[in-house]
Each structure stands twice: as structure tokens, then as C-alpha cells.
Amino acid sequence: MATTSVRVTKRIRRTFRWSHLTAYLMVLPAIAFVAVFSYYPFVSTIQHAFTAWNGLSARPTGLANFRELAGDRIFLTSLRNVLIILAANLIKTVTVPLLVAELVFWLKNQRLAYLFRVLFVVPLVIPEVAFILVWKHIYAHNGFINNALRVLGAEGWVTNWLGQPDTAIAAIVFMGFPYVMVVPFLIYLASLKKITPAIFDSAQIDGANGLTRFLYIDLPLLRPALITMSMLAMISAFNGYYSILVLTDGGPGYSTMVPALHMYKTAFQFGRMGYGSAVATVLLVITATLTVGAMLLRRRVKT
Amino acid sequence: VKPAFSARRRRGWITEAAKIVPLTLLLIVTWIPLLLTISLSLRTQVSISLDYFALPWPPTFANYAAAWEKVGRNVLNSMAVSSVTAVLTLAVASIAAYAFARLRFRGKGLLFSSIITLLLVPYVLTVIPRFVIVRDLGLLGSAWVLVLPYVALTLPLAVFLLQDFFRQLPETLVEAARIDGAGELRIYVSVVLPLSLPITMTVAILNVLDTWNHYIWPLIVLRGNEGLRPVTVAIAYLAGESVLGFDYGLLMASYVLSMIPVLVLFIVAMRSFIHGVTGGALVE
Numbered sequence: 001m002a003t004t005s006v007r008v009t010k011r012i013r014r015t016f017r018w019s020h021l022t023a024y025l026m027v028l029p030a031i032a033f034v035a036v037f038s039y040y041p042f043v044s045t046i047q048h049a050f051t052a053w054n055g056l057s058a059r060p061t062g063l064a065n066f067r068e069l070a071g072d073r074i075f076l077t078s079l080r081n082v083l084i085i086l087a088a089n090l091i092k093t094v095t096v097p098l099l100v101a102e103l104v105f106w107l108k109n110q111r112l113a114y115l116f117r118v119l120f121v122v123p124l125v126i127p128e129v130a131f132i133l134v135w136k137h138i139y140a141h142n143g144f145i146n147n148a149l150r151v152l153g154a155e156g157w158v159t160n161w162l163g164q165p166d167t168a169i170a171a172i173v174f175m176g177f178p179y180v181m182v183v184p185f186l187i188y189l190a191s192l193k194k195i196t197p198a199i200f201d202s203a204q205i206d207g208a209n210g211l212t213r214f215l216y217i218d219l220p221l222l223r224p225a226l227i228t229m230s231m232l233a234m235i236s237a238f239n240g241y242y243s244i245l246v247l248t249d250g251g252p253g254y255s256t257m258v259p260a261l262h263m264y265k266t267a268f269q270f271g272r273m274g275y276g277s278a279v280a281t282v283l284l285v286i287t288a289t290l291t292v293g294a295m296l297l298r299r300r301v302k303t
Numbered sequence: 304v305k306p307a308f309s310a311r312r313r314r315g316w317i318t319e320a321a322k323i324v325p326l327t328l329l330l331i332v333t334w335i336p337l338l339l340t341i342s343l344s345l346r347t348q349v350s351i352s353l354d355y356f357a358l359p360w361p362p363t364f365a366n367y368a369a370a371w372e373k374v375g376r377n378v379l380n381s382m383a384v385s386s387v388t389a390v391l392t393l394a395v396a397s398i399a400a401y402a403f404a405r406l407r408f409r410g411k412g413l414l415f416s417s418i419i420t421l422l423l424v425p426y427v428l429t430v431i432p433r434f435v436i437v438r439d440l441g442l443l444g445s446a447w448v449l450v451l452p453y454v455a456l457t458l459p460l461a462v463f464l465l466q467d468f469f470r471q472l473p474e475t476l477v478e479a480a481r482i483d484g485a486g487e488l489r490i491y492v493s494v495v496l497p498l499s500l501p502i503t504m505t506v507a508i509l510n511v512l513d514t515w516n517h518y519i520w521p522l523i524v525l526r527g528n529e530g531l532r533p534v535t536v537a538i539a540y541l542a543g544e545s546v547l548g549f550d551y552g553l554l555m556a557s558y559v560l561s562m563i564p565v566l567v568l569f570i571v572a573m574r575s576f577i578h579g580v581t582g583g584a585l586v587e
Contacts, residue, residue: 022487023408030399030418030458037433037455038421044432055435100329103322108315116326118573123337125565128516129535130558133542134336137551144339147355178332210318239425242518246539260427267431268523280428291423 049281053274065278075279078257081169085258086237092179093233094226100180101188102214117189124182132246135175136162139247162248165255172247172256184229191225192218223301231294235287259283344370344555351551366556374557376530377537381515382564384446384533388453389510393503395454396461401491403462404469405477415466421459427519434523446531448524453514460513461506468502469495505575508568515565534561 049065051058069075100120107113126134138144139161146158161171195218203213241261244250250257250265259279267276343351344366345359402408403415426433433452442448472495480490518535525531532540538557 020406020408023402023406023411026402026406027399027414029395030462031414033395033451033455033458034418034421036436037452038424038426038429039417040436041429041432042424044435045429048432055431055438096329100326103326107322107326108319112323116330119330120333121573122566122569123333124512125562125569126337127535127561127565129518129539130340130561131336133538133554133558134340136542137554138336138339142352142355142549142551144355151356178329180329180333235423235425239427241427245519263428264430264519268434273431273435276431280431283428284424287425287428 045277045280045284048274048277051274051277052272053277054271055273058274061274065275066282068275069278069282074254074257075259075262077254078259078262081256082238082258084169085173085240086234088173089233089237090230092176093181093184093229096179097181097184097229098188098222098226101185101192102218105189105192106210120180120185121182128242129246132175132243136247139171163252165252168248168252168256172244175243175247184233187225187229188222191222195221224298227294227298227301231291231298234290234294238283238287238290340555340558343551344559346552348550348552363552366552367560369553370556370560373541373553374534374537374560377532377534378560378564380446380531381533381535381561384449384453385511385514387446388450388457388514389507391450392454392457392461392510393507396458396506397465397496397499397503398491400462400465401469401495404466405472405495406487415462418459418462422463426456430520430523437524443524444528449517449521449531449533452520453517457510457513461510464506464509465499465502468499472498501575504572508572508575511568512565 048058050060050062052061052064053059104113104116104120107116123131140146141160145161149155149157159167161167199217199221200213203217208216239260241258241264244256244258244261245264248256250261260283263276263279263283266272266279342359345362345364346357347363347365350357399418403411437443437448437452442451476494476498477490480494485493515533516535517533518539521531521533521536525536538554538561541557542554
């Protein structure tokens with residue numbers, strides 16, 4: 001009896017050694033930060049989706065928020081818009097950055113390749129707001145596009161690009177042309193560099209030209225990177241409202257509204273934090289589904 | 304032999320040109336907004352309204368003086384907030400990452416994934432309770448209302464990148480120090496930290512690029528508190544003010560001011576940035 005208890009205390013002492021305590025103390029600050037500012041808000045968002053909440057007191061209302069959401073015309077318009085933006089984002093992510101990565105990778109002149117890489121990456125330093133504001137100017141009444149149209153003698157085309165429902169959403173999608181997105185570009189380039197040169201050599205011996213090599217070697221080997229970038233593009237499309245807040249504020253009317261902006265406005269302009277939380281919860285569920293789906297797909301592609 | 308050689312060389316030159324030409328075109332179009340911004344910022348309002356496409360010659364720097372009056376203070380605000388955030392994030396993340404990478408303790412896997420999973424949770428969606436909690440903690444009105452949530456939001460990536468680096472350090476280095484009788488903290492401070500300077504730099508840059516961009520959060524928590532506004536919010540307000548909104552030169556100069564500190568940082572540390580994005584952990 002006595003010997004077992006000694007053995008048990010010994011084992012406890014072995015599990016909780018001094019170094020264990022040190023380890024816990026080392027991770028404690030990080031855990032505390034994410035607990036307070038990330039996990040608590042996450043749980044709280046879902047909890048309050050089932051309440052009427054003004055930030056001070058919450059009254060449980062069951063599924064009322066979600067029922068209202070199903071008939072909320074602004075929300076339904078915003079879903080249509082987000083699907084347009086999502087499709088555009090996906091296409092942008094897997095085309096131009098991939099093309100640029102391929103062209104830079106296959107340049108023979110290494111100094112030129114380095115120069116192109118640097119010059120394509122530098123625009124990253126433009127703060128997102130400044131970038132969006134510049135585009136807002138490009139679309140403005142006296143901005144770049146309208147002035148260019150006047151110079152080219154196409155006065156008839158001059159219009160208020162962001163001020164009309166039918167051109168506003170197109171203008172939002174067009175923003176950022178020609179879409180050499182920096183992070184996807186760098187990731188694709190890095191993935192190409194990881195491919196063993198022997199594979200390319202044997203392809204060349206087999207007589208593969210540029211296009212067949214791209215289709216049968218580069219593309220399959222880049223698939224994991226393409227899926228990861230697509231997943232990130234989808235998530236950011238669903239949750240982004242930064243650019244729309246600055247460009248159109250969801251207008252004219254609510255023609256360019258997206259769900260996340262709807263969440264922001266109901267919560268912070270109309271004080272309906274419970275309803276805003278319900279919008280957020282729907283978006284969280286959609287995002288989680290997309291993420292898990294993409295991860296499963298990625299695992300299947302990799303093996 | 305000679306003609307065949309030159310034919311091959313010419314073909315090589317053509318395929319090279321077939322890459323350079325489209326790359327150059329894409330590069331020019333990509334840079335148009337940036338060049339337009341710089342060009343307009345160097346011109347007077349009168350000159351812009353007379354001929355929008357004229358070159359900024361001779362350049363005027365009056366817009367920059369005026370823009371600094373308007374947003375200079377906000378540029379300094381952003382610099383202060385981003386630097387404090389970067390230092391605090393690195394301190395918290397580095398020590399936690401070391402424990403996750405090199406020490407053994409119960410619940411390690413769970414605690415680690417509880418931090419890393421947050422990389423996939425879009426934080427814009429949990430903004431409502433986050434506002435309520437900073438309000439209840441009494442942070443509204445101080446710069447901590449920006450710094451503390453930024454630290455939490457940027458921690459997962461920092462922990463992820465740093466622990467990946469620490470894991471790859473050769474065990475023999477640590478073992479040697481341990482034999483000399485150094486404790487875990489001592490090993491961390493005197494052996495591991497000096498070695499991790501490059502990766503620390505990378506994480507710091509990614510961190511600043513991230514926090515410099517925040518716009519919606521300061522918009523929410525700094526209402527009626529103009530003194531603390533970061534430059535992102537300041538330039539958006541400037542663009543929204545109806546009279547100034549038409550002074551394109553001034554606006555563009557303020558946009559340029561908002562990017563200069565990041566540009567300087569980027570020039571200093573571009574290599575380590577590109578390496579950080581493409582050097583392993585993220586590409587997997």
C-alpha cells in the first residue's frame with residue numbers, strides 16, 4: 001500500500017516536473033491573449049445570435065434572428081453579390097498570379113527574373129485603404145477612367161461608375177486589375193522552385209513543349225498550392241467588406257451590399273448586435289464548410 | 304555547326320522575349336495606380352484640372368507639406384501602434400513557440416492547435432463581442448484598444464512560423480547547453496534567441512504589414528477619439544471631406560505618406576520577407 005502511494009507520487013512528480021511548470025508559464029501569455037480576444041468573441045458571437053442584444057443586455061429570442069434573416073431582402077441581395085465576388089476572386093487567384101509565376105520561373109535571365117519578382121511584390125506596401133481610395137479616384141467623376149474616355153473622344157461613355165447599381169458591382173469586381181496578387185504569385189513561384197529539375201529534364205528529353213509541360217507537370221504539382229490559395233480567396237471573399245465599405249458603403253441603395261458589411265451596419269450603425277451576430281454565425285458556418293471541404297480535397301490531391 | 308547554333312540561339316531569344324513582353328505589359332498596368340498617385344501628388348490643383356494627364360514637371364511639393372499637416376500625426380500614431388504591437392507579439396509568440404517546439408508537457412498538442420486553428424477563423428466576423436469586451440475592460444480611449452487585440456490576432460501566424468523554425472534547430476546545440484547545466488529559460492535566452500534573429504525579423508515585417516492595414520477596427524473603437532486615429536482612418540476621412548475630396552494632389556500626397564514607413568521597412572528587409580512567405584512553413 002505504502003509502496004504504491006510512493007510510486008504514484010513519484011510518477012506525479014515525474015509528470016509535473018519543474019520544466020513542465022516553466023513550459024506552462026511560457027505558453028500562458030499567448031493562451032491568455034487568444035482566449036480573451038479570439039475565443040471569447042467567437043463563442044459570444046454564436047451565443048448572441050439567438051438573442052436580441054444591444055451590447056448591454058441580451059434577451060433570448062430563439063431562432064427569431066434566423067427567421068428574419070431568411071426574409072431579409074438586403075441579406076439576400078448581399079448573398080447574390082458575395083457569390084459574384086467569390087467567383088471573380090477564384091478566377092483571379094488561379095489565373096494571372098499563376099501565369100506571372102510561370103513566366104518568371106522560366107525566364108533564362110536570372111537577374112531579370114529577380115527584378116520582375118521584386119517589382120511585382122513592391123505594390124504590397126500600399127496600405128489596403130490607400131489602394132482602395134486610389135481606385136475610388138480612378139472611378140470618380142473627374143478621375144482616371146472618365147478623363148481617359150474624354151481624351152479618347154468617348155465622351156458618351158463617361159459615367160458615375162460607383163454611383164449606379166448596374167456599374168457599381170462591376171467596378172468593384174474590376175478593382176485591382178490586372179490582379180497580379182502578391183501572395184499567390186510568391187507561393188506559386190516557390191512551389192515551382194521546389195519541383196525537382198530532373199522532372200523537367202526528362203520531360204524535355206521526351207519532347208514536351210511548353211504547353212504540354214505546363215498541363216502535365218506544372219499544373220498537377222501545383223495543385224495543392226492552387227487549392228490552398230483558392231480556399232483563402234473564398235474565405236476572404238466571404239468575409240471581406242473593407243473595400244465595399246470604402247468604395248460604395250453598400251450603395252447605391254443596397255445594390256453592392258455584402259453579408260459582412262450587413263453585419264457591421266446592423267451592429268454598429270443600428271445597434272442590433274444580436275441580429276449582426278446571427279449574420280456572422282451564418283458566415284462562420286459557410287466559411288467552416290468551405291474550409292473543411294477544401295482541406296479534404298487538398299488531402300485527396302496530395303496522396 | 305555554326306548556323307545551327309545561331310538558329311538555336313535566335314529561337315532561345317524569341318522564347319525569352321515571349322516571356323519578357325507579357326511580363327512587362329502586366330507590370331506596367333499593375334503599376335499604373337501607383338504611378339498615377341505619385342504623379343498627381345506632385346501637381347497643383349489648377350494644373351490637374353487643366354490637363355489631367357500632364358506630367359508632374361516641374362514637381363511641386365506643396366501637397367506634401369499640406370498633407371503632413373493633415374495626417375502627419377496619424378502616420379506617427381500608426382508607427383507607434385505597429386511597433387509596440389510587433390514587439391509585444393514577438394515577445395509573447397517567441398517564448399510560447401519555443402515551449403511548443405522544444406519542451407514536453409501535458410496538453411501541448413491541444414494548446415498548440417487551439418492557437419493555430421485561429422489562422423482559419425476570420426476575425427472580422429467576431430468583431431461585435433470583441434468591441435463589447437474592450438469596452439467592458441475600459442480600453443476605449445487608450446491606444447491599448449488597438450494594440451492588445453492586434454497582438455491576439457497576429458499571434459497565431461507568429462507562433463506558427465517561429466515554432467517551425469525552433470523545431471528545426473539541431474538538438475545538439477540545446478543539449479550542449481543543457482549539459483553545462485543551463486535551465487530551459489537560460490537556453491532559450493542565450494542559445495535560441497540569437498539564432499532566431501532572421502526569422503524574428505521576417506515575423507516582425509509580416510506583423511507590421513498586417514497591423515498597418517487595419518481600418519475597420521480603429522473605425523469602430525476610436526469613434527470621437529480623433530487624436531489616436533491611425534493613418535488608414537485619417538486618409539479615408541480626408542477623402543470623404545467634401546471640399547478636400549476634390550483636391551486630388553493633396554489626397555494623393557496623403558496616400559503616399561501612408562505608405563512611406565512600410566516602404567522603408569520593406570526595402571530594408573525585403574529578402575527576409577520573401578523568404579518568410581516562401582521559405583517552407585507556409586508553402587507546405
